[in-house]
Amino acid sequence: MGLVNTITLEGIISEHLDIRYFSYEHLRLRLQLHTIEEGLKADGSDWEQWHRIELNNELAKEAEAKLKKGDRIRVEGRIAYHKELDREGKKRYITVIHARAFSLLGCEIETEEHRPVEEEPLKEELPWQDFKAQESEDPMA
Numbered sequence: 160m161g162l163v164n165t166i167t168l169e170g171i172i173s174e175h176l177d178i179r180y181f182s183y184e185h186l187r188l189r190l191q192l193h194t195i196e197e198g199l200k201a202d203g204s205d206w207e208q209w210h211r212i213e214l215n216n217e218l219a220k221e222a223e224a225k226l227k228k229g230d231r232i233r234v235e236g237r238i239a240y241h242k243e244l245d246r247e248g249k250k251r252y253i254t255v256i257h258a259r260a261f262s263l264l265g266c267e268i269e270t271e272e273h274r275p276v277e278e279e280p281l282k283e284e285l286p287w288q289d290f291k292a293q294e295s296e297d298p299m300a
Contacts, residue, residue, distance in 0.1 A: 164237045170194035188219035214258045231264040
């Protein structure tokens, strides 16, 4: 049995999307995801964190078309640790979530702009046996 590196996060996109094109087919989209776990600290306050999320290629194209700052999303991916140099040349380690999939979640707060639309009930359709095509009509069209 193999070991698994997987994570699922739900949060709000806290910054504008940063997209970089390396070629026509190769691109990377970075975003910051803000998560809040209610009452997790010892004093009962909320635990807030910001996570760096990276999406690549086709997933990045889809995210660029669908996501924007303030959207609530669920991201599934794997955790990676990278070493980079800061402006002063010092090494620093960062944690990045490399996304495998994402989904846009609905708005929990009901406002005039985000009120769910009530769907009309489906009309009953006649069963297939009751369908009679006119002789001049092609039933397969």
